[in-house]
Amino acid sequence: MATQQTNTLARVMMAPAVIVLLIWMIVPLVMTIWFSFQNYSLINPMMTGFAGWANYIYVIGDPSFTQALVNTLLLVGGVLIITVIGGTFIALLLDQPIWGQGILRILVISPFFVMPPVAALIWKNGFLHPGYGMFGHLFKMLGLQPVDWFAQYPLFSIIVIVAWQWLPFATLILLTALQSLSEEQREAAEMDGANAINRFWYIIMPHMARAITIVILIQTIFLLGIFAEIRVTTGGGPGYASTNIAFLVFRTGILSNDIGAGSAGGVVAVIIANIVAFFLMRAVGKNLDA
Amino acid sequence: MGSISLEHVNKSFGDVQVIPDISLDIKDGEFVVFVGPSGCGKSTLLRLIAGLEDTSSGTILLDGVDMTDAPPARRGLAMVFQSYALYPHMSVRDNIAFPLKMAKLPKEVIDQKVDYAARTLNLSSYLDRRPRALSGGQRQRVAIGRAIVREPKAFLFDEPLSNLDAALRVNMRLEITELHQQLKTTMIYVTHDQVEAMTMADRIVVLNAGNVEQFGSPLDLYKKPANRFVAGFIGSPRMNFVDGAEAAKYDAHSIGVRPEHFVLTRIPAPGSWEGVVSVAEQLGSDTFLHVQVGEFGLMTIRTDGEETFSHGDDVYLTPDATRIYRFDADGKAL
Amino acid sequence: MARKVSTQTRIGFTIGAWVVALLLFSPILWTALTAFKTEAEAIASPPTFWPQTFTLENFSAVQERSDYVKHAINSIIVALGSTLLGLAIGIPAAWAMAFAPTKRTKDVLMWMLSTKMMPAVGVLIPIYLIFRDLRLLDTVHGLTIIMTLINLPIIIWMLYTYFKEIPVDILEAARMDGAELWNEIVHVLVPMAIPGIASTLLLNVILAWNEAFWSITLTSGRAGTLTAFISSFSSPQGLFLAKLSAASLLAIAPILLMGWFSQKQLVRGLTFGAVK
Ligand SMILES: Nc1ncnc2c1ncn2[C@@H]1O[C@H](COP(=O)(O)OP(=O)(O)OP(=O)(O)O)[C@@H](O)[C@H]1O
Ligand SMILES: [Mg+2]
Numbered sequence: 090m091a092t093q094q095t096n097t098l099a100r101v102m103m104a105p106a107v108i109v110l111l112i113w114m115i116v117p118l119v120m121t122i123w124f125s126f127q128n129y130s131l132i133n134p135m136m137t138g139f140a141g142w143a144n145y146i147y148v149i150g151d152p153s154f155t156q157a158l159v160n161t162l163l164l165v166g167g168v169l170i171i172t173v174i175g176g177t178f179i180a181l182l183l184d185q186p187i188w189g190q191g192i193l194r195i196l197v198i199s200p201f202f203v204m205p206p207v208a209a210l211i212w213k214n215g216f217l218h219p220g221y222g223m224f225g226h227l228f229k230m231l232g233l234q235p236v237d238w239f240a241q242y243p244l245f246s247i248i249v250i251v252a253w254q255w256l257p258f259a260t261l262i263l264l265t266a267l268q269s270l271s272e273e274q275r276e277a278a279e280m281d282g283a284n285a286i287n288r289f290w291y292i293i294m295p296h297m298a299r300a301i302t303i304v305i306l307i308q309t310i311f312l313l314g315i316f317a318e319i320r321v322t323t324g325g326g327p328g329y330a331s332t333n334i335a336f337l338v339f340r341t342g343i344l345s346n347d348i349g350a351g352s353a354g355g356v357v358a359v360i361i362a363n364i365v366a367f368f369l370m371r372a373v374g375k376n377l378d379a
Numbered sequence: 380m381g382s383i384s385l386e387h388v389n390k391s392f393g394d395v396q397v398i399p400d401i402s403l404d405i406k407d408g409e410f411v412v413f414v415g416p417s418g419c420g421k422s423t424l425l426r427l428i429a430g431l432e433d434t435s436s437g438t439i440l441l442d443g444v445d446m447t448d449a450p451p452a453r454r455g456l457a458m459v460f461q462s463y464a465l466y467p468h469m470s471v472r473d474n475i476a477f478p479l480k481m482a483k484l485p486k487e488v489i490d491q492k493v494d495y496a497a498r499t500l501n502l503s504s505y506l507d508r509r510p511r512a513l514s515g516g517q518r519q520r521v522a523i524g525r526a527i528v529r530e531p532k533a534f535l536f537d538e539p540l541s542n543l544d545a546a547l548r549v550n551m552r553l554e555i556t557e558l559h560q561q562l563k564t565t566m567i568y569v570t571h572d573q574v575e576a577m578t579m580a581d582r583i584v585v586l587n588a589g590n591v592e593q594f595g596s597p598l599d600l601y602k603k604p605a606n607r608f609v610a611g612f613i614g615s616p617r618m619n620f621v622d623g624a625e626a627a628k629y630d631a632h633s634i635g636v637r638p639e640h641f642v643l644t645r646i647p648a649p650g651s652w653e654g655v656v657s658v659a660e661q662l663g664s665d666t667f668l669h670v671q672v673g674e675f676g677l678m679t680i681r682t683d684g685e686e687t688f689s690h691g692d693d694v695y696l697t698p699d700a701t702r703i704y705r706f707d708a709d710g711k712a713l
Numbered sequence: 714m715a716r717k718v719s720t721q722t723r724i725g726f727t728i729g730a731w732v733v734a735l736l737l738f739s740p741i742l743w744t745a746l747t748a749f750k751t752e753a754e755a756i757a758s759p760p761t762f763w764p765q766t767f768t769l770e771n772f773s774a775v776q777e778r779s780d781y782v783k784h785a786i787n788s789i790i791v792a793l794g795s796t797l798l799g800l801a802i803g804i805p806a807a808w809a810m811a812f813a814p815t816k817r818t819k820d821v822l823m824w825m826l827s828t829k830m831m832p833a834v835g836v837l838i839p840i841y842l843i844f845r846d847l848r849l850l851d852t853v854h855g856l857t858i859i860m861t862l863i864n865l866p867i868i869i870w871m872l873y874t875y876f877k878e879i880p881v882d883i884l885e886a887a888r889m890d891g892a893e894l895w896n897e898i899v900h901v902l903v904p905m906a907i908p909g910i911a912s913t914l915l916l917n918v919i920l921a922w923n924e925a926f927w928s929i930t931l932t933s934g935r936a937g938t939l940t941a942f943i944s945s946f947s948s949p950q951g952l953f954l955a956k957l958s959a960a961s962l963l964a965i966a967p968i969l970l971m972g973w974f975s976q977k978q979l980v981r982g983l984t985f986g987a988v989k
Contacts, residue, residue, distance in 0.1 A: 092433045094450055098894055099809035106806035106869060107821065113862045114828045117836035117843075124838060179733055185726040195973050196734040199741055202972030204923040206943045207961045211744045214954055221756035221954060223743065229758060256737065258983070265980045307983060314832050317925030317940065321947035338834040343841065343930065351838050359835035366830040431885050451888040464886035468904040477900070478890035525890065 118359065124352035131346035144353035148341070153329045154354075157337040160244055161361075164251065164333055165312045169305055171252040176259030176304065177297070183260070184267045194261075201257040205317035212250045213239065213322050243323045243331035250318050255311075259304045266300035267293070309365050313358075334358050380442045381532035381565035382407045383428060388437035390423055390589075397423050398589040400437075405533075405567065407442075410559050412576040413569045414612070415586035421569045424586070425535050428567065430454050441532060452481075457526035458535040461542065463518045465510040471497075471521050472506040478529040496524040499558075516547045523558070533565035540575070548572075552579060573615055577601075585609050607710035610635050616667055618704070619678040631705035631713055638667065638681040640702040644695045651695040654678065659688045670694060741965075747958035748772070755955040771959035778956070781963050784942035790853050791928070791938055792921040795860035796914055799868040802861075804910070807872035808898060812881055822873065825866040833863075833926045844931060853936045856928060860921045868917055871982045875909025876902070912978035915971055919979075922968045939964040 125144050128136045148154055183193055200208065216223045217238040225235040238246040274292060316335050319325055325332035325340060332340065338358060342351020383405040390398040397420045405411050413421045426432045428439060430451035439447045446454050457478070466474050475496055479489045497503045500520040510518055519539060526534055536555075540548045556579050559566055570576055576583050577597045585592040585600065585608070592612075593605040604610035610618050618635040626634045647653065654672035661684060668680045668688055680696060688694065705713040735742075747755050748771055749764040775781055810818045840859070841850075849855030879902065887901045903910065925940040932941050943964050946957050972979075 092430065092450070094433075094448075095813050096815070099813035099815075102805035102809040102894075103821070105802050106825070106865060109802065109862065110825055110828050110865060114831065117839040118831070120839035120842075121835055179737075182726065182730045182733060185730070186723055187727040187730050188723070189727070189731070193730055193734045194976065196738040198972065198976050198979075199738055199969060201979070202919060202923070202969045203741065203965050204940050204943070204968070205925045206929075206940050206947070207964050208740075210943060210946060210957060211740050211961050214957055215743055215747065216740065221758070221760075223760070226758055226760050253737070253740065258979075261976060262980050262983075265977075310830050314834065314926065316833075317929060317944070320929060321944050335832065335834045338837065339930070342838045348838055348842070355832075355835040355838060358832045362830055362832045362835070366827055429889060431888065451885075452891045452893055456889065458886065458889040460882050460886060462880060462882050464880070464882040466883060466887075466901060466905070468907075477887070477892075481891040481893075481896060525886075529891070 121352045121355045121359075124348050125356050127349050127352075129348040129352075131348060140349055144349040145357075148350050148353045148357065153332065153337060154357075156329045157332045157334050160329075160331065161313065161333040161335075163244060164248055164315060165309055167245075167248040168252045168255060168312055169308060171248070172255045172259040172308065173301060173304060175252075175256050176263050177301070179256070179260045180263035180267050181293075183264055194264075198257045198261055200253050201255070201261075203254065205254065206321045208254050209247075209250050209318040209321045212246075212253070217246055217249075239323055240327065243327065247315075247318055247322065247331055250322070251312065251315060255308055258308070262304050263297060263300055266297050270296045306365075306368065310362070313362055313365065334361065380407050382440075382442055383533060383565065383567070384438075384440040384443075385428070386438040386440070388424075388427060388439065389435045390420075390427060390432065391435045396589070398427075401589070401591055403584065403591065403594065405565060408563045408565055410556075410566045410568065410579060410581045412580035412583045413567065413586055414571070414573060414576045414583060415592075416612075417571065419586045420589040421586055422537055423589075425458075425537055425567060425569050429456055429458050429535055455529075455532045456535055457529060457531035457533075458537070459519075459522045459526050459539045461538040463510070463522045463542075465518060465521055465525075467510055470507050470509060471502060471513070471524075474510065474521055475502075475524045475528055478525060482529065492528045493524075496528045499527075500524050500554075515543050516551060519543065519551060520554075523555070527558070527562065531564065533567060536566065536568040538569055538571065541571070548575075555579065573613060577613070583613075585612055587612075603712070604704065605712055607633065607635065607706045607712075610704055610706075610712070616679045616681065619675075621675050623674075625675070626705075629703060629705055632708040633706045633710075635704040635706065636698040637702065638679045640699040641680050642697040642699065643668070643680055643682050644697070645693070647695050648697050650700075651697040654694055654696060656688045656690055656692040656694055658690065661687070668694070670696065672696065741969075744958045744961050747955055748962045750955050750958075752953070752955045755958070771955045772963065774956050775960045775963065779942055779945055779960070781939075781942065781960065784937050784939050785963070785967075787853055787932075787936055788922055788938040788940075791857050791860055792918045794853075794857040795864060795921050796868070796917040798857065798861045799865050799917060800872075800910065800914065803865060803868040803872050803913075804898065804903070807869050807876050808902060810869075810873050811876035811879075812884060822870065825869055829863070829866045837926075837930060841930065849931075851932045851934070851936045856931055856936060856938070859927045859931065860924060863924070863927070864917050864920055867920070867982055868913055871913040871916070871978075872906070872909065874981065875906050875913070878909075879905055912975060913982065915975040916978050916982040919968050919972055919975065 126140055128138050128140045128143070130136050179197060183190065183197070187193070214222065219225045219235040219237040224238070228235045236242075270293065279288070314335050315333060316339065319331055319333065319336045323331040325336050329337075334354065335358065338351050338354040341347050341354055345351075383403075385401055385403045388398060388401045389396070401424065413424060415421055423432065427434055430446070430449060434447055437447070438445055441454060441456075466477065469477065472493055475493045476489050479492060493506075494503070497506055500523060502517070502520055502524060505513060505517060510521065513521065522539070539555075540551050543551060552575055555568075568575070568579060580597055582594060582596055583600055584594045587608050593600055593609045600609060600613045604613060607620070611620070614637055616638045618637050620633050620635045622633040626632060642648070644651065652672050652675065654670035656668055657671050657677065658669040660667040660669075663684050666682050666684050666688070668682065670678050670680055672678050678696070707713055746762065746764060749767050749769070750761070751766055751768055751770070754761055754765055810822060844850045844855055849858075883905070884897055884901060887897045892900065923940070928938045928940045929944055932938065943960060946953070946960055
């Protein structure tokens with residue numbers, strides 16, 4: 090509590106942030122919704138007027154939508170599984186008494202600071218390329234036929250790249266949580282005769298549950314919007330094999346210039362994100378006071 | 380000048396009324412202490428005067444000018460916080476100079492005033508240190524220095540000594556009293572500690588649940604408590620209270636006798652109460668006896684340290700008839 | 714941490730950890746090494762680890778082909794500009810929420826966070842059209858505005874969690890000392906919160922630098938940032954692995970260094986203070 094004057098001043102000080110974010114949130118969203126009910130194509134200016142649900146039917150009815158939806162789920166799910174399990178494992182390893190912990194942390198966290206297109210391109214060319222990628226060399230050394238990863242397993246390749254980028258984030262957060270588990274708590278457990286496996290399940294995992302939830306939820310926000318990695322590697326192909334919802338909207342709206350259909354896709358993406366956000370807000374909100 | 384008047388000041392936080400209705404007149408140059416149990420609204424009242432909180436209704440006058448809605452920066456008051464609230468990123472010099480900088484005084488004047496304050500408070504050799512490199516007592520001095528340089532209309536202290544150890548507290552108490560005698564500026568001082576209240580104050584405000592129970596000089600409060608609450612709150616150890624038939628003898632609902640106002644004997648005396656020593660606390664100069672007196676319960680008696688008593692001794696207490704406080708059913712003094 | 718373990722166990726864990734860490738780091742290391750090889754050596758099979766002929770040619774080739782310097786300057790302007798703008802809007806807002814909270818403060822914070830969750834594609838089309846009509850497409854200031862908006866919630870949240878740790882007493886002391894709001898913020902709050910503000914700045918520069926969606930969709934030649942610059946290497950042209958590696962190294966090196974300094978803040982910033 091402070092004085093009325095301070096409170097009034099506080100509102101004034103908050104106003105720019107609130108107004109700016111309000112505009113940012115409402116104006117484009119309302120426009121998207123509006124466009125999604127219009128016939129609006131940049132290629133065919135003749136096509137105008139109210140479209141009803143046509144754009145939605147067109148977008149959702151197209152097989153590419155189902156595929157993009159499945160791809161989105163596979164991409165998010167695959168990356169989450171790899172990063173949470175891998176991250177827990179690496180965090181536990183880094184939390185052991187080892188030499189060079191500081192440098193190790195720096196090495197492990199580095200991929201997170203690599204911008205998405207760079208990450209995608211160095212994987213695409215330096216590692217996954219059948220001719221001169223590292224995996225190509227390895228396969229040849231083992232006497233196997235090199236695999237053209239992006240042609241044969243496009244979505245899987247993208248999952249690998251994205252997982253590489255996000256594994257450090259998961260690791261760092263889980264490690265931070267792990268290190269906040271007090272030494273006393275562990276020692277008490279040891280005194281109580283808990284062995285390593287029991288300690289892991291009954292002491293460490295419950296303590297980590299909150300951090301893991303947060304990792305999952307925050308990564309999900311970002312993973313739903315994966316774009317650049319697809320754009321610079323497969324371009325969504327072959328066909329729609331590596332197109333997710335975000336990229337589908339871009340393809341329809343910007344590349345094919347169909348504003349109406351693209352907007353309908355955008356609205357669907359917003360709805361999906363909101364379902365996810367709902368759970369995220371509840372989890373983070375609960376932890377807010379802690 | 381620095382007179383402070385509160386007229387029907389009321390403060391609520393949401394639905395909770397913390398201060399129902401207070402009117403007070405504090406004269407220029409007076410040292411006034413607010414005492415009362417924890418949570419009774421001492422800090423709130425001080426913050427209302429400072430302007431750090433709004434009044435819900437009522438008026439606050441400084442030197443006769445209505446300042447109810449003025450922000451703290453405009454009131455010309457200085458405050459010393461319990462936590463000291465020094466600026467950790469500034470040197471001692473800059474801490475003390477800060478209010479002067481805010482007042483946009485020229486640099487030479489600032490330097491001169493800071494040096495003067497530092498000399499007064501024995502801080503000259505620490506001027507370039509950060510607060511974190513000072514002891515608790517030194518920090519307190521810096522906080523006081525920061526308050527005095529701007530020559531405020533009045534000083535507000537919120538339990539400034541409660542984070543210090545006992546010996547230092549006595550020293551700082553004397554220093555603040557001395558400072559008051561030297562500056563002759565109005566001071567309002569909030570404390571839990573009744574020794575501080577009794578020794579420092581010109582007048583004491585006893586607060587209880589946001590109400591002023593009594594406002595008077597320390598000896599007034601001791602000798603003529605307005606009610607049972609004040610009688611119990613002022614004086615250490617606490618006054619002993621007796622209700623019922625014994626009180627009725629004195630034509631009162633309850634009576635109170637201070638621990639120092641008993642005559643203690645080993646043999647019965649006329650009008651004495653019989654009891655058994657439960658605990659004897661020997662301080663050397665005094666001994667506090669906790670005596671179980673029949674249906675009256677546990678009473679505290681103060682004796683000199685000459686005679687020793689031990690658990691189980693039978694004793695007889697004779698209250699000094701001229702110093703028995705009488706209260707009616709509402710706790711009002713008769 | 715003073716857990717007692719045998720030296721063997723310790724060596725075992727150390728080797729394990731180093732293997733994992735180096736595997737994770739290897740794409741970056743590999744890129745850095747390849748950047749100094751000749752094109753022929755870069756694709757040699759079997760590959761060489763250390764560059765046989767150490768060359769800087771790739772870097773000059775990249776500069777010539779795609780003008781790294783121009784893109785880097787754009788990136789710096791957008792990243793720094795959007796972060797500073799975000800701090801200018803965010804510091805007063807975070808001050809208000811941390812020191813004069815109301816019943817709704819928590820809701821406002823959650824709502825700000827929720828704007829972060831709106832998928833960019835959901836608003837891409839209107840933003841694209843608005844930018845086209847306002848002639849903001851392919852401009853540095855247009856992109857800076859977008860970047861400010863998408864990072865503002867994180868900036869406010871981070872500042873809020875740092876400001877919460879500052880005792881309100883000290884700000885009240887400043888008020889008593891005659892400081893008006895502006896002085897309270899500039900002379901007391903900001904200097905006390907410098908470490909937190911610096912962390913916020915660092916993390917948001919990194920996020921803005923690496924942002925790829927808006928910089929790719931809203932810019933092309935003129936205002937392109939490094940994410941757009943690197944995307945121009947997406948279709949191979951002849952021998953280009955060494956040049957691509959050089960370009961990649963140039964694009965990530967500055968931010969990698971900053972990232973190493975800000976890993977702690979990353980946790981706090983991206984988890985909105987829920988993990989410290
Ligand atoms: N900002 C606030 N919001 C709601 N209630 C408050 C607020 N500040 C104080 N209170 C309530 O007002 C009452 C008086 O508080 P105050 O701090 O003035 O007590 P105090 O006499 O200074 O106590 P102490 O001796 O423990 O410092 C308390 O019951 C407290 O809970
Ligand atoms: Mg108090």
